[in-house]
Amino acid sequence: MALHDLAASVQQVYPGQGLDARIEPAMxxxxxxxxxxxxSDVKNLAVxxxxHLVSRVRAPRFATMVETLCAALRSNDEEERDIASMGIRAMFHELRASERSADTMHTLVHGLVPFLTAQIDAHQDARQSIALDVLNDALTLAPSHVAPLQASIAPTLLTHMTSERSAVARRAIQGLAHLAAVSTLETWTWITEQGLAGLVxxxxxxAASVYLLHALAREVPTRLATQAALRVEQIQGVLQRADERDETxxxxxxxxxxxxxxxxxxxxxxTRVAIAHTAQSMLAYDPNATEEMDEEDEEDALDVSDDDDLAWRVRRAACRLLSELxxxxGAHDLCxxxxxxxxALYERLRxxxxxxxxxxxxAVRLVARTCIDAPLAMHGLVETLQTWRGASAQAAALTALSELMTCHALSLQDGPAIMRMCLxxxxxxxxxxxxxxxxxxxxxxxxxxxxMAHEAAGPLAASLARAVLSLQHRVGLxxxxxCTPFFANVSLAAPEPAGSLLEAILxxxxxxxxxxxxxxxxxxxxxxxxxxxxxxxxxxxxxILSLVHARLSLETTRARCLQIVQDWAGCDAVRSLAPVLACFHACLPLLADLASRPATAVEALQALHAVARLLGSEALATVQQVVALGPPAPDASSLPALLAVAELSVQKEPPRARATAEALVxxxxxxxxRVPPPALLALCRLISVVAAAEEAVAPALVTALERAWDAQSHEPGAPGxxxxxxxxxxAASSSVALPAVLARVEGLLQAPHIASQTLGYMTIGLLGQQGTLLGWPHAPAVYAQAAASTVPGQAMAMGGMLLSDVSCQAPTVQALTNGEASxxxxxxxxxxxxSESQVRSLAPCVxxxxxxAPLCAAAPDATAxxxxxxxxxxxxxxxxxxxRMQASDACGRAMALGAVRAMLPLDREHDLDAALETCAPSILQRLSDEEVLVRHAAVMALRAGLQSxxxxxxQALPPFLASLYDLTxxxxxxxRQVRMGPFTVxxxxxxxxxxxxxxxxxxLLDTSLAPQVAMDVLMCVVRALQDDDSVKLMGCLLLLHVADVASEAVRHALPDLAPPLQAILARKVRENATKQETEKAAELSQxxxxxxxxxxxxxxxxxxxAELLERVASAAPGAVRRAAP
Incomplete structure (x- = not known):
């Protein structure tokens, strides 16, 4: 109890703060x-x-703790050594979790490692294993602190990896693998040359070299990838020699x-193909196989296992190797x-x-899933799986057949066998x-x-019926x-058994x-x-209908029943049945009630809409009851569905137009x-139907819209x-209402308020988009008025009239020819x-x-x-x-490249794709254009293309990469020098x-070219780190990107990267720097x-x-740990 209290009190002290100097020694x-x-419980709690104490005690007590634990590691008592190793591991964990304990961790590691290496080299069997365990803990829990000592650790581990004691050799090999993760290139080369010398x-x-290679491949597979081809060849040689020397x-x-x-x-x-060949050859490995083996005993072989024969582990490893491949x-390369x-895998199924x-x-499942188009002979597979016995084996076989069925790898001739397995x-x-x-x-x-299931439809239905009634919940579910796909695709082949299955479901x-x-x-x-x-x-x-009607009123199944009612109302095979129509009639009051509840309004209104379309006038009373409740909040999710129901009501009964407009619109x-776009679209459809149904409604709607806009628009170009x-x-979509609406819109244009004119201009633009202004006699006058106006929306009005009135095109084309940006x-x-057709009709004249050239020079971005x-x-x-990219004027070339950039981010496949691929060299060669304006447009087009x-x-980019690098x-x-007041900048x-x-x-680093261009990009990063501050910041971000995709290239470039980074970290902000300059400098430093x-x-x-870390530590201790990703 006292020790528990002591541990709790120690934890309350902040790491690095230190305990009371009076009680620390005794504690x-x-x-x-x-x-x-x-x-043992006391000892574990003491550990x-x-x-907890290690990060809270002063240096003398810390030294005492380390000395005591080291002395315990030298003890002849095995339990004492184990407790000491547990204590050191607890210290590593605590120091690793505390940001303030980096110095303490450094002291612990540099004190322990020489002691441990001496213990390991002492050749005392009882102490070597525990010392290696502690050293491995240091390598895994404090790798950055152990790394500087790798020159003394590596020889010790390399020496003992061939120890006759398997426990020592295994721990030494594991330590070498952990060390390889933080080693320098020199130590890595030493480990691979000395440790893997047994492979030559x-x-x-x-054997020891093979085990070391296995550990390296497990811990540092990316670093080993550069030697992969050689190592695979060596492993193949080991396997060949193992057969010759009868190895284990x-x-x-x-x-x-x-x-x-x-x-x-x-x-x-x-390399992957070579590995696959090796796995294929080892699938057949069986040292006990002979040509005289009786083939008739294959079935009995499934029941026999020789406990002394471990060759099956080799075959299992070969299967797992193929699964991993x-x-x-890149598995498609093996197809x-x-x-x-x-x-070969089929043989192992026996x-x-x-x-x-x-x-x-x-492995077969993965091969079939990956190589869908490969001609795999699955008939033999199905025949073999039929012979499998045992619940787990049968379950695996049936699950595999399900997946192969999804991959379309099975043929109809396998159907009878598959059905027999199922039944x-x-x-x-x-x-x-x-x-x-x-x-x-x-x-x-x-x-x-x-x-496949048609011939066995009857037995399948009977089996499904029994399973549905099973007392086991998962089986029944x-x-x-x-049952769902059975009814959808098989039930018509056996309607009576399918009916019995329905009874079982009920x-x-x-x-x-x-x-x-x-x-x-x-x-x-x-x-x-x-x-x-x-x-x-x-x-x-x-x-069935009674069940659906009953479950419609229950919360747990209400959503599903609403969806079923909606779908049945649109199903030709169901909606004409008299009992179904009667069920729909019975559901109407319940649908109206659910439509009034916010939680179920959307689904209920959609179902009501479907039922009302089917029942026609018989459902209008319910629909009108729902509409009379009025609209919900403008941003409610049920508003679009309610407006659709109201639209249907007006279509079925036009005299209800005025009442619907008063209730909803x-x-x-x-x-x-505040109305979201889907609801606004539904509202516009309803207004169109209402205006067409009753002529007098349109003017009233226009008046209401004008007044509402006047009340809400307090500034030009208001968002609504x-x-x-x-x-x-x-409201103007009906030919009857169009003249009245146009007259009111003209009145808006003559109003003194800018807000009213804005609404009028936008309305004309949208009417022109719909093509309803064709033949409007006032179009030329309104066009001229808009051209002379500066009110928001006037350009939209002119654009709409440009689409619908040919008379408005001539002045626009002339203005474009004159180079007028307006x-x-x-x-x-x-x-x-x-629309697309309107663009095609407008294109020839513009x-x-x-x-x-004049227009390209006046407004290149808008032209593009x-x-x-x-x-x-x-x-x-x-x-x-x-x-046009080859034109003599730079503005024209830049405009053409800008247009290409605007076309590239298409979100779908397009007819332009083939042309873009053909003309890619013409676009990329502009990266070396003599004009900076064109080069800038080309590089932006390239980035847009790489992203989309x-x-x-x-394919066309590699010859132009040098030009891209040159742009940095x-x-x-x-x-150029520019005068700014008394200064020249x-x-x-x-x-x-x-x-x-x-x-x-x-x-470019996000593409498949990343490994090839990484070193060249790093050279560009080195230049960027010596450029303007904004470019330096981008250089830092780009360097982090390169480190993620090509870490080995960054290691090789460290000598070039370090000097500019040192300069950035050493730079000081001038004393009278502005706040903006200080913030930018801090951002670059971080x-x-x-x-x-x-x-x-x-x-x-x-x-x-190490020098960079020292520079950072001197300026901001602990900053590297916090900033590291």
Missing amino acids: VSQVLALLQDTH TTLG PPFNNE DELRESCLLTLQAMIAGDLHAS FAAP AMAPALAE EREETVRLDALA HALESDTHAASYVAALGLVRHVARQAPA EALYA ARCERSDADASVYDAALVAMYTALCVMGERVGHRLAP LPLVPQLA AMAYAQCLCA ALRVLREALKLA WAPLLS ECVARLVTDDAARFFELVQ RTSLLL RVRTELQ VHDDGLDLRKNALETLGA AAIRVVGRLAQLDPASLAV
């Missing part, structure tokens, strides 16, 4: 004394307390496990071998060891695993290959899930143990049965700014103007509103002016946007645009170009610290990194 000595207590002639200590099966298994671990690295396709990225590998059979089947497993429910797996296979067969729903999941699955199955079988359901229809008009304009257009703004608004829209809708113009159309540009250089010819016209080039390099933290992870033993 430490008492805890150390308790490590030798006779009770925990010791861990004269092959001394070959353990060595063969370790070789295969080594290859499996190496797959985690980025291996070349040829086909689960890894050419898939048929041969599948045949294996006497069940674990090998299961692993072989798992055999469904005959008894004593083995839940195989029973559930069989139900899953039935579900997949009925969904993917229903023809899986059976109900299987009986299951009547049981007291039916929960929400059972009801949900049962309702879905019954819905499917009724949709497929229709009136063939017979006398079972009434109970007019209350929403003052709140249009577009919503009011859309509603005005909806006309370009009108055209851009028109193209935003235009294309030539858009490509003219318009050209991109024209080309997107008419791909034939693309090659003409590409020719990567495959179109990658500082060019003195682009720097240097303005760099190439700054934005360099920043965009670096961003493009970042996008980015550099993050970079240093990442470099410390990649190469903690590097001298350059």
Whole structure:
């Protein structure tokens, strides 16, 4: 109890704060004394307390603790050594968790490691193992602190990895693997050359080298990837020599496990193929096999296992190796071998060891899933799986067949055998695993290959009925899930058994143990049965409808029943049945009630809409009752569905138009700014229907819209103007209401208030978009008025009239020809509103002016946007645009590249893709254009392409990479002096170009070219770190990106990266710096610290990194630990 209190009180002291100097010595000595207590619980608690103390005691007591534990490690008592190792491990854990204990961790490691290496080299068997355990703890829990001592650790571990004591050798090998994760290139080379020397002639200590290679592949697969081809070849040699020298099966298994671990690295396709060949050869490994073995005993072999024969572990490792290969990225490269590998795996399905059979089947599943198009002969597989006995084996076989069915790997000729397996497993429910797996296979067969199930439809239905009524909840639920595809695709082949299955489902729903999941699955199955079988359901229809009606009022199944009612109302096989129509009539009051509740309003209104469409006038009273309740909040999710129901009501009974407008439309008009787009679209449709149904309603709606807008618009261009304009257009959609609405809109244009004019202009733009202004006599006058106006929305009005009135096109085209940017703004608004057909009709008259030099010089970005829209809708113009890239004027070339950039981020495949791929070199060669404006446009187009159309540009990009790298250089010819008051400053016209080039390099690192360009990108990063502060910041971010995708390249570039990072970290902010300058300097400093933290992870033993860490530590202690990702 006292020790518990002591541990709790120690934990309350903040790490690094220190204990009371008066009680600290006694506390430490008492805890150390308790490590030798006779009770294990006391000793374990003392170990925990010791861990808490390590970060809270002063240096003398810390030294005492370390000395005491080291002395215990030298003890002849095994229990005392174990307790000491546990204490040191607790200290490592505590110091690792505390940011303030880096110095203490450093002291602990540098004191322990020499002692441990001496213990290991002392050749005292009782102490070597525990010393190696503690050293491995240090390597895993404090790798960055141990890394500087690697030169003394590596020789010790390399010496003892070949120890005759397996415990010592195993721990030494594991330590070498942990050390390799933090070692320098020199130590890594030493480990691989000395430790793996057994893999080269004269092959001394070959087994130890294999075990070390396995550990390295498991711990540092990426670092080993550069040697993968050589190491795979060496492992193949080990396996060949093992056959010649009759080596143990353990060595063969370790070789295969080594290859499996190496797959985690980025291996070349040829290396993976070599590994696959090795696995294929080892699948047949059986030292006891002879040519005289009786083939007739194959079936009996499934029941026989030789406990003295461990060759099955080699075959199991080969199966798992193939599974790893086909689960890894790039597995499609092995599809050419898939048929041969599948045949070899089929042989292992007859294996006497069940674990090998299961692993072989798992590998077959992965091969079939990966190589869907490979010609795999599955008939033999199905025949073999039929012979499997045992619940777990049968369950695995049935699950595998379900997956193979999903992959379409099975053929119809396998159907009878598959059905026999299913029915055999469904005959008894004593083995839940195989029973559930069989139900899953039935579900997949009925969904993917229903023809297989047609001949066995009757027995399948009977088996499903028994399973549905099972007392096991999971079995019953899986059976109900299987019923849905059975009814959808198989039931018509056996309508009577399907009817019996329906009765079983109804009986299951009547049981007291039916929960929400059972009801949900049962309702879905019954819905499917009724949709497929229709009136063939017979006398079972009434109970089904009664169940749906009853469950409609219960919360747990209400949502599913509402969906079923909605879907049945649209199903041709169901909606004409008299009992169904009667059920719909009975559901109307309940639907109206649910529609008034916020939680169920959406689903209930959608179901009511479907039922009302079917019942027509018979449901209008209920619909009108719902509409009379008025609208919910403008942002309510049920508003679109309510408006759709109201629209249907007016369509069915036009005299209800005025009442509907008063109940729904007019209350929403003052709140249009809050109505979301889906509801606004539904409201516009309702307004159109209402205005068409009753002529007098449209003027009243327009008046309400005008007044609401006047009340809400307190400034020009208020955000709700577009919503009011859309509603005005909806009111004008009827030919009867159009003249009245247009007259009111003209009145808005003549109003003195800017807000009213804005609404009028936007309405005209939308009316022009719809094509309703064609032949409007006042169009030329309104167009001229808009051209002379500066009111928001006037360009939109001119764009709309440009689309619908030919008379408005001539002045616009002339203005474009004259290079007037105002006309370009009108055209851009028109193209935003235009449909594809409208763009095609407008393009011939505006294309030539858009490509003219004056317009490209006056507004290149707007011109590029318009050209991109024209080309997107008419791909034939693309090659003409590409020719514009060769023009003599720089503005024209930049405009063409800007248009290409605007076209590249298409969110779908497009006819332009083939043309873009063909013309990619023409685009990329502009990276070396003599004008900075063009180079800037080219690099922005390249970045857009890498982000959205990567495959179109990658093939053509390599010849132009040098030009891209060159854009990151500082060019003195682009720097000019500018007078700013009494000062002269240097303005760099190439700054934005360099920043965009670096961003493009970042996008390039996300492509498959990243390994090839990493070193070149790093050279660009070195230049960026010596550039302007904003470019330095981007250089730091780009360096972090490179470290994520090509860490080995960053290690090699450390000597070049360190000096500019040192300069950034050493720079001081001037005393009279502004707040903005201080914030920018701090941001750059933090980015550099993050970079240093990442470099410390990649190469903690590097001298350059150590100097950078020292620089950071002197400025901000602990900063590297906090900033490291």
